[in-house]
Amino acid sequence: MRLTEVMEETIMQRRQFCRGALALGALSLAEFGPWQGISAFAREMDEFIRGPVVRDIPLQQLSPHVWMIYSPDGFPTPENQGMMCNLTFVDTSAGLVVLDTGASVQIGEMAIRQLARQFPGKKVVALFNSHYHGDHFLGNQAFVEAFGDLPIHAHPGTVEAIAGLQGNSWRTLMEKWTNQATLGTRVVVPNRPVQHGQEFRFGDVTLRIHHYGRAHTPSDICVQVLEDQLTHVGDVAMDRRIANMDDGSYVGTFKFYEALEREAPSSIWVPGHGHPGPDVLGWNRELFQGIYETCVAAVEAGRSMEAAKELVLQDPRVSSRARDTRGFETHIGKYVSLAYLEAEASAF
Ligand SMILES: [Zn+2]
Secondary structure, eight states: OOHHHHHHHHHHHHHHHHHHHHHHHHHHHHHHOHHHHHHHHHHHHHHHSOOOOOOOOOOEEOSSSEEEEOOSOSSOOTTTTTOOSOEEEEEETTEEEEEOOOSSHHHHHHHHHHHHHHSTTOOEEEEEOOSSSGGGTTTHHHHHHHHOSOOEEEOHHHHHHHHTHHHHHHHHHHHHHTTTTTTTOOOOOOOEEOOTTOEEEETTEEEEEEOOSOSSSTTOOEEEEGGGTEEEEETSSOSSBOOOOTTOOHHHHHHHHHHHHHHSOOSEEEESSSOOBTTHHHHHHHHHHHHHHHHHHHHHTTOOHHHHHHHHHHSHHHHTTSTTOBTHHHHHHHHHHHHHHHHHHHHO
């Protein structure tokens, strides 16, 4: 039986259970009074309606203090159950710190299983969410359930977005894209707004926050691990993947890279998607220059968006990346449209 069939059957069984539980819920309302009944019922439902366990992906070490669970896929499907984003961990003498928690409670739980194997008895002491896209924060719940009321750090704009529309809409979208494999996931909003330049000391390790305006979203943070010359960049830069740039800025991204290279010199850049390494910013910068600079030239020459798209596809900085870049076919059109609009806006 294929995985999707197993999942469909599981979901069917759960729906049948729910119909039964609804009747029981009505009973408990009568028995315990309305509020008690509703909250107990909601809790029971929440605990029962859960997508299946996510398969283990072992930790790999990137530097003396930093470990990662690498996600081979870049986009959510029913088969990968939303496993589309790397999870990064900092091993400090004061406990483990998690940089981005994955797209579901099940992914967070999978990560906790790997941590327990590698670091028996060691606790997670803090979480950081790089931005408000669901694959970077929907795993928060698993860590809070396992380790109690943790500090969850994020840019104030990210806190506001997750508490607002972005939180629930990402939760719902992830359920849809994975054919409900992420069911049971709740939005756990970051509770510690952070500022650019802020430093956190965890035992023998220091983390420094970097934010230089709009790049992938208006409120991305990058987390530098000072002792390791390594910086976690979230989705500000990706490796061999392009996607969601709806809230981002090309010019802002170029500025962000320049500032990062100056203020957080690193021998390893850790992206949310793709492999970490010394050239992640370089790879992404050249792709974006191929797109944006071509659009600027097209706008200046009075050419249409369609003409700009043709020119972008012919640009060697873009065409050389087409074959091994995940999401290229589906996203390049929208990427160019956004670049063209930004070029047009900046021309006035
Ligand atoms: Zn993102």
